[in-house]
Amino acid sequence: MSNRYVEQGLIAPVNLTWEVTQQCNLRCSHCLSASGRPAENELTTGQAFDLIDQLSAATVFQINFGGGEPFIRPDFYHILEKCHEKNIMTCISTNGLLLDEDKVAALAQQSDLVSIQVSIDGATPATCDAIRGKGTFDGAIQAVKLLAATPIATSINTVLTAQNADQIPELHSLAKSLGVSFRASRFRPSGRGQENWDELRPTARQLITFSDWLNGCPDVRTGDSFFSLTAQERQGLGLNLCGAAKLTCCVGPTGDVFPCAFLQSERFYAGSIRQSAFIDIWDNAEIFQSFRSLRIHSCEDCKRFDQCHGGCPAVAYHLKNEIAGGDPECLERCVTAIADDM
Amino acid sequence: MAAPAVVLRPTSQVRKEQFGLLFYSSLGPKLLFAETGAALSCEFFSSDSVQKEVLASLPDDQKTIVLTFLRQLVKKGFAYEQ
Numbered sequence: 417m418s419n420r421y422v423e424q425g426l427i428a429p430v431n432l433t434w435e436v437t438q439q440c441n442l443r444c445s446h447c448l449s450a451s452g453r454p455a456e457n458e459l460t461t462g463q464a465f466d467l468i469d470q471l472s473a474a475t476v477f478q479i480n481f482g483g484g485e486p487f488i489r490p491d492f493y494h495i496l497e498k499c500h501e502k503n504i505m506t507c508i509s510t511n512g513l514l515l516d517e518d519k520v521a522a523l524a525q526q527s528d529l530v531s532i533q534v535s536i537d538g539a540t541p542a543t544c545d546a547i548r549g550k551g552t553f554d555g556a557i558q559a560v561k562l563l564a565a566t567p568i569a570t571s572i573n574t575v576l577t578a579q580n581a582d583q584i585p586e587l588h589s590l591a592k593s594l595g596v597s598f599r600a601s602r603f604r605p606s607g608r609g610q611e612n613w614d615e616l617r618p619t620a621r622q623l624i625t626f627s628d629w630l631n632g633c634p635d636v637r638t639g640d641s642f643f644s645l646t647a648q649e650r651q652g653l654g655l656n657l658c659g660a661a662k663l664t665c666c667v668g669p670t671g672d673v674f675p676c677a678f679l680q681s682e683r684f685y686a687g688s689i690r691q692s693a694f695i696d697i698w699d700n701a702e703i704f705q706s707f708r709s710l711r712i713h714s715c716e717d718c719k720r721f722d723q724c725h726g727g728c729p730a731v732a733y734h735l736k737n738e739i740a741g742g743d744p745e746c747l748e749r750c751v752t753a754i755a756d757d758m
Numbered sequence: 759m760a761a762p763a764v765v766l767r768p769t770s771q772v773r774k775e776q777f778g779l780l781f782y783s784s785l786g787p788k789l790l791f792a793e794t795g796a797a798l799s800c801e802f803f804s805s806d807s808v809q810k811e812v813l814a815s816l817p818d819d820q821k822t823i824v825l826t827f828l829r830q831l832v833k834k835g836f837a838y839e840q
Contacts, residue, residue, distance in 0.1 A: 421777050421791050428773075430782055430789065475773040477782040503771070505784045528768050531784065569784075637786075663789075 419725075422662045425708055428698060430659075431478035431507075432471070433666040433677045436464070436492065440485045442511055443608075444548045446537075446575050446616050448678055450607035451484040455669040461491040463671065463690070465498050470694040472502035480507045482677065484669065487514040493522060500529045507531045509573065511552060512559025520559075524566035531569035533599060534560050539586035543579055547616070557594070564595040571597040571637065578615070581622040585629060588636060600630070602641035605734040606678045620745075620753035627747060644727030644746040657725040661686075661707035665698065673697050675707050678730035715742040763806040763840040764828045770836045772800050781836045790836060792827065806840070 439454035440447070459467070471479065479499055486492050486508055499506050512534040523530060536556045538544035544553035556572075563570040572591040574580060580587070584600065591598035605613040618626070627645045630636060638646070640655040655663075660675035667673055671689040674680045686701035698704065712726025726732075727743020735744045743749070766772060769784045778794035792798075797820065802812055813821055831837040 421775065421780075424776070426780070427775055430780075431787070477771050477773070478784060478787065505769075505771070507784075 419657055428474035428476050429665050430663045431480055432664055433480045433482055435482050435668050436486050437484040437489050438669045439488050442549050445608060445612045446603055447608040448606045458669045459671050464495050467689055468498045468502060472504060474695050478505040482509040485511055500526050505529050509533045511535050512556040515559040520562040524568055527567040532563055533571050533573040536572050537574055538580045539583035539590055543583060560594050560596055571599045573599045573601055575601045575603050576618055576626060577603050578618050581618050599637040604678045604731055620750040623750045644724040644743045656723055658729055661704040676730060710740060712740055712742050718748055720748055763809055764837045765840050766803050766837050772803060774800055783836050
């Protein structure tokens, strides 16, 4: 990663998260955006198309669709088609429950440009359903099987929690047995995840165990979720700094723009695409400028600083109300926490 | 020096940045920051004929640098030789 170029500011995000709706057919206890009912005044199809035109003009490479459940939007296939017409790659995070043979076949027509992450949060129905709701494990597995029979790049995505931490190797094996890849994401205390943080939060020992396991599994993808937790061996596989407002940002269901999906609150509001051109927000929003110049000075003396640059500001904010305070769950702090308990 | 056409993979894209070219591959995903300055444009990857034209216009030392860079692009999985 060439931090120098990233910190001086790119002309546009490399990718962005677009939560196309807040509506969801599930009520997962860790949901980062507390999804359920649709937000008031969600973007119309026309406004969504206009945003895609703007993102294409800005040369954004990829849109990561989330929500809510993206497939719950009746116009979602049209939104996808429009992205692909513009040669924008897409990645969809879904619970899989609304996918059937016909819908998967339609997606497969665009398989060069789309990838899909199906959320499964346990290797058994009991563990997964306790977090995501009754029947979600079986439904998601059915969706993965349909997708695995197509050329669509598919992965099982698991949010690491205290409840499923000991099932991660089993989930990895499950993904392999289904012919798809495995991706692990970090649980962060935002949305409904904040309400259930104490119950779902992995322990320091679980995080260390996971980190050790991850180091032996280069095929497991993590996005930027665990850059503050992974050892040097995995550095070449991902980021070594927070990409918010530098490489990525988030557009919410109503068109509000934020540095990342885990910081969708007024304090981090960068603008609305209903009122400003996307590229003006990217270039000029004060909150984006502050993220680009954010330095985690309290971490600079740490031996791992070059590997994480202070970790995830969103976790620091939600747990310590301090964006520049250093990631409270970084590898060094996990090791220290375990040593203190001994 | 023979110069095979180098084609970006369908999973790869490129755009112009201040420092040069930024390559993106959805496999990973991964990024490549290429400090090419104004020496190469995105259009270089648009067709075989454009590549030949650009390479033919370069002095030998610059042509060697560009060809080495193209081999790196192939090696890192962003492109393939046609």
